[in-house]
Structure formats: C-alpha cells, structure tokens
Amino acid sequence: MRYSALSIIKNGLTGNKGWKPVWREPDPKQHYDIVIVGGGGHGLATAHYLSKKYGVTNVAVLEKGWLGSGNIGRNTTIVRSNYLLDGNQPFYEHSMKLWEGLETDLNYNVMMSQRGILNLAHSDAQRDAFARRGNAMLMSGADAELLDIDAVRDMVPFLNFDNARFPIKGGLLQRRAGTARHDAVAWGYARSADSHGVDIIQNCEVTGFTIHDGKCTGVQTTRGTISANKVGVCVAGSSSMVMAKAGMRLPIESHVLQAFVSEGLKPTIPGVVTFGAGHLYISQSDKGGLVFGGDIDGYNSYAQRGNLPVIEHVAEDMMALMPFLGRARLLRMWGGVMDMSMDGSPIIDKTHIDGLYFNGGWCYGGFKATPASGDAYAHLLATDRPHETATQYHLDRFARGAMIDEKGAGAQPNLH
Amino acid sequence: MIIHHPLLGPRDASEFVHLGDATLLSRPDWQADDAIAQFHEYLYQRENPAGEYRELWYHEQGDRSWLIITRNTLTHEISSVELARDVARKGSAS
Numbered sequence: 001m002r003y004s005a006l007s008i009i010k011n012g013l014t015g016n017k018g019w020k021p022v023w024r025e026p027d028p029k030q031h032y033d034i035v036i037v038g039g040g041g042h043g044l045a046t047a048h049y050l051s052k053k054y055g056v057t058n059v060a061v062l063e064k065g066w067l068g069s070g071n072i073g074r075n076t077t078i079v080r081s082n083y084l085l086d087g088n089q090p091f092y093e094h095s096m097k098l099w100e101g102l103e104t105d106l107n108y109n110v111m112m113s114q115r116g117i118l119n120l121a122h123s124d125a126q127r128d129a130f131a132r133r134g135n136a137m138l139m140s141g142a143d144a145e146l147l148d149i150d151a152v153r154d155m156v157p158f159l160n161f162d163n164a165r166f167p168i169k170g171g172l173l174q175r176r177a178g179t180a181r182h183d184a185v186a187w188g189y190a191r192s193a194d195s196h197g198v199d200i201i202q203n204c205e206v207t208g209f210t211i212h213d214g215k216c217t218g219v220q221t222t223r224g225t226i227s228a229n230k231v232g233v234c235v236a237g238s239s240s241m242v243m244a245k246a247g248m249r250l251p252i253e254s255h256v257l258q259a260f261v262s263e264g265l266k267p268t269i270p271g272v273v274t275f276g277a278g279h280l281y282i283s284q285s286d287k288g289g290l291v292f293g294g295d296i297d298g299y300n301s302y303a304q305r306g307n308l309p310v311i312e313h314v315a316e317d318m319m320a321l322m323p324f325l326g327r328a329r330l331l332r333m334w335g336g337v338m339d340m341s342m343d344g345s346p347i348i349d350k351t352h353i354d355g356l357y358f359n360g361g362w363c364y365g366g367f368k369a370t371p372a373s374g375d376a377y378a379h380l381l382a383t384d385r386p387h388e389t390a391t392q393y394h395l396d397r398f399a400r401g402a403m404i405d406e407k408g409a410g411a412q413p414n415l416h
Numbered sequence: 417m418i419i420h421h422p423l424l425g426p427r428d429a430s431e432f433v434h435l436g437d438a439t440l441l442s443r444p445d446w447q448a449d450d451a452i453a454q455f456h457e458y459l460y461q462r463e464n465p466a467g468e469y470r471e472l473w474y475h476e477q478g479d480r481s482w483l484i485i486t487r488n489t490l491t492h493e494i495s496s497v498e499l500a501r502d503v504a505r506k507g508s509a510s
Contacts, residue, residue: 240464251460253436254489299434299473300489302466307417307492309430342460398460411459414434 002107022187023194028201028226032060034381035219035228037206037242038235039063041072041182042359042366044189044200045374046234046381048106051196053375054382059198060228061190062221064205068186070237074304074336075367076259076291078272078283080117080177081142084133087392087404088345089140094389095372096142096176102371108188111181111286116271118147118155118173120321122166126277130172137174145173156273163320166277177272179283179291185370209246209356216246216356232357232381237337238302239360246356251342251398253413256301257293257364258310260333262325264288273321280317289331292318296338296364298414305335338364344416345404348376348386348393357381358395363416417487420497424479431477437462438470438484441504466490472500 011018034050036043039061050056063069079099081092102110121127127146134144152171153161161168194200201223208220209231218227235242240250265288274281282292294314297306311333318325341347341361346369348359359377362369376387386393392404398411409415417429444454466489473483482500487493 238466240462241466249457249461249463251462253462253464254466299429299487300436300464300469300471301492302489303492307429309428399456412436414436 003109022191023200026199026201028060028062028204028221028223029199031227032199033058033228034230034232035059035226036061037219037231037233038070039067039190039200039202040070040234040236041068041186041189041370042236042362042373042377043234044068044186044193045370046232046359046377047193047198047200047374048189048196049375049378050382051193051198054378056382057197059193060226061193061198061200062204062206062219062226063200063202066202067190067200068183070235071336071338071366072182072186072370074259074334075182076281076283076293077179077182077285077367078117078177078281079112079180079368080174080272081140081368082117082119082133082137082144082172082174082177083406084136085404085406088406089136089142091372091376091389091393092369093137093140093142094375095369098371098375099180100176102185102188106188106192108184108191109181110184110188112178113180113286114176114178115283116173116175117177117274118152118171118271119274119276120152120159120168121170121172122168122277124169127170130170134172143174143176145175147171147173156270158268158322158324159273160321160323166275166320179272179285182367189374206242207245211246211353211356214352215354228355230355230357230381232359232377234359234377236339236360236362236366239339239358243358246351246353248351250360251395252339252361253300254302255296255298255338255340255414256303256306256335257296257338258306258314258333258335259291259293260311260314261285261331262290262292262328263331265290265328275317275321278317278320280314280321282318282322290325290328296340296414301335302337303335304337338362340413340416342398342411342413343403343405344407344409346373346393347395348373348380348390349395350380350384351395417492417494419473419483419485419494421475421478421481421483422497422499423481427475427478431475432473432483433476435472435474438472438503440472441484441500468495
C-alpha cells in the first residue's frame, strides 16, 4: 500500500474502513536461507536491507512477542552521530545518512526531525574534549559546531547558566541530529521487508538452536523446528539469555534505563539538550511532552522498570538546568533493558559456531544505530564479511585488548 | 530497593554502589598456565542471569563494607544479604 495525501482524505471521508494490514501473518516455512531471531528495530532493519539491498529474500524474522515490543518501543527517539573513536563514529555517521534518506527508502513517514542536539560544556576541560570530539565528527564526514556561551544563550536562553556547581561555558552542536518516531521505524522496516518477501512471524519464541559438529543449521521454536543456512540473533536486552541456549557466555550485562514524559506543554525546547555532567538529556515531542532521561540505574535487571533514586536524580538535574520546569507534571515513565557491553560499544559478528551470527551490546544507544545496524548485519549475513563501517565490532575484541571504550571506564558496564 | 545490611539494618539502595557478579571475589590464579584465558573469562564474560543473581555492592555512603546480595533480576526482590568478608572466608563466592 502506498500512502498519499489523497488516500488519507479518501479514507477519512469513508470512515477509515479502507486501510489494510501492511504486512502478512504467514506460518513459518520448514526452511529459510536466513533466520533472524528478534523482531525489534534492528532485526526488522536487517530484514529490510537483506531483502532490498543484498537480494536475499528467503528470510524469516522470528519475534517472541509482537513487533517492536522491546527497546524500539521503549526509547527516547534520539538520532545522532557524535562519537569520538574510529571504531564507532564512521558507523554512526553511516547510520545518520541512512536516517536522512529513510523515509524515501521506506516510503513511510518516520517523522524524522533534524532539530539538532546540543551537548553542554561546564568547564574548560569539557570544552576542550568537545573540540576534540567535534574534530573527530568532522573527519568522519559528520557536522559539528563548537558553540561559545553567547551562541548557547541565543539558542536556549532559558537554561540556568549560572548554576554554582555546573555553570554553562559552551556546547557542542550537531544540527543534523534530532528525533524520529520510534514505532514508525519498526513498522516502516517491517512493511518494506514484508513487501520484498520476508516472512515476519510474531508470537514465535526461539527455544533452542540446532547445532551439530560446530555448525548451526536452524532453530527450535514454539511454532516448530525451522532449518536455516544462517541464523542471526538480534535480541539486545535478552542477548545473554538467548545465546546461552547456544552454550555461549557474552561480555554483556543487562541493565535498566528509565525514561520519562511530562504532560504536554507549549513549544519550549527547540532540539535535544544534554547535560552530561549531571546525567540528563531532554527534548520535546511533537505532541508537546518533554521526553527526558538520565543514567542507567546501575544494577543488573530484566524487570523493565527502575527505582526511585534515579528518578529523584533526574528531577534534581532538571531543576538545576531548567528551573522553570519545576511545576511541570510527570505523565508517565518506563524502563527498558539494555545490553550493557564491557566497553560500552556494540557487537556485530560471527560466533565460533558456523552459521550462527550475533548482533547486540547496544548499551543505551541502540535506537540511533537502527539503520546502520541493520545494514551492517545484513552485509555480514549476506557476504560473511563485516560492513566497511563496522569492522571493529568483534566478539573477541576483549580477548585481544582491542576495546572500543568511548568513556575509558574499563570493564564495568554500569559506568559506560 | 531497601537493602537489609547485616550490621546496620534496612538501608536505602541509593547509599550503595553496585560492582557486579559475586564471582569477582574469586580471582583466578595468575600463575596458572592458562591465566590469560582465565582472566579474560573473569573480567569480561558474564552469566547475566534473568532470575536469582549474586552480586557485590559497596556501602559507599555508609560503613564502606562490601556486601554480597542475592537478588532476583526479574523482580528486584532481595533474598539474602551477607558481608562479603564472611563469604570470602567461607570460600563460597561462586
């Protein structure tokens, strides 16, 4: 189905009875060339690029629950490519470019809004670090601007510039960054993959892998056994539990990250503002709600909910940075389960089991990576070689000492 | 979360910091032939269970004791709290 202004008017005038489901609900076949485990953003993106870009259409996406029931439905919708290290920044800039063309690629409105992201600096050292980061961004082909205090004042005059502990000294701005409608991203990719022949199978939990002599030849599911030439696992949040079924231990801990939405307010905050020194980021949705969050809670959790100390901390940060929001009421809050890796960077790689591939460890940055993760994983699954922007995301990098540690925090996931 | 400290009674979890899996108490033998592989497992690889989990917490804003807490990662329910030094003496960290 193609959408147009005409189809919206026509269906609007006829009681919206003309809309049809945009993807099929097929029963699983006996065999696929590639089975993707996990029907979230990354799994659906992988199916889209596999079928559209790499020409592999005999593909199934197996999802335990409903499409997009994991972190693609639980994030704060921010899209950016403002990383420092070689292993990361070209990959995220590739993702940013895919975001910019995504609506055309999918013929689907993902409400991509390049409203910019501003990282605030509060000390000379932090400003210098941002200058370095901005240079790394420029070298990767991304955009970056170092703002002095006057430029920050012009842009977001309502901030508390004279906080005693964290006075604002400047900031790093990426204008091409922004937000996208998270559910629409999942739906758009699902619709496209389906239209290219991919079977999207919901309510189908993988209960085990068929592995003989070091080769994976399929999966067992709650809807029967499915054989496959290649199996790609893509279940960030539950990676350890799923890969344990293949006898693997991962350099990953699952942590909870909370997010919050306020009641709808008049347009206030033009883009995304981050207050890294205090652990707060905030933007305003098109509906007017302030969407904000802070750090992970810091302990292992699969509960999809957090605890009060982080909520208080985020509220205190908000009062420190934007005191005028003190009377805004919290509308809702939730928690998502993060694959926190040991160096804060993701993994897209083959495993030691032939035919079994792994994509995970996205920490709290999986949403922005969705297009590039799908493209790079599809490239790996189709060609057995890593995508040119994802050559360092190996599973064995910890054994080789080749970590990609943006924060330099070491092997402690709750510090990344 | 309320953590029932063995010496101080019920304390708010915000007084504590979380380190990680209790197996971190059992450091490998650095003179073993496969010490590098053992330390890689020790430092980077995690069981990461959904369910009962034994983990190290540090009472930073309190008496600065290390605790081993058994907690369910699906419900956040804490079923036991021990002083890490007692566990280490018994040699049952893992």
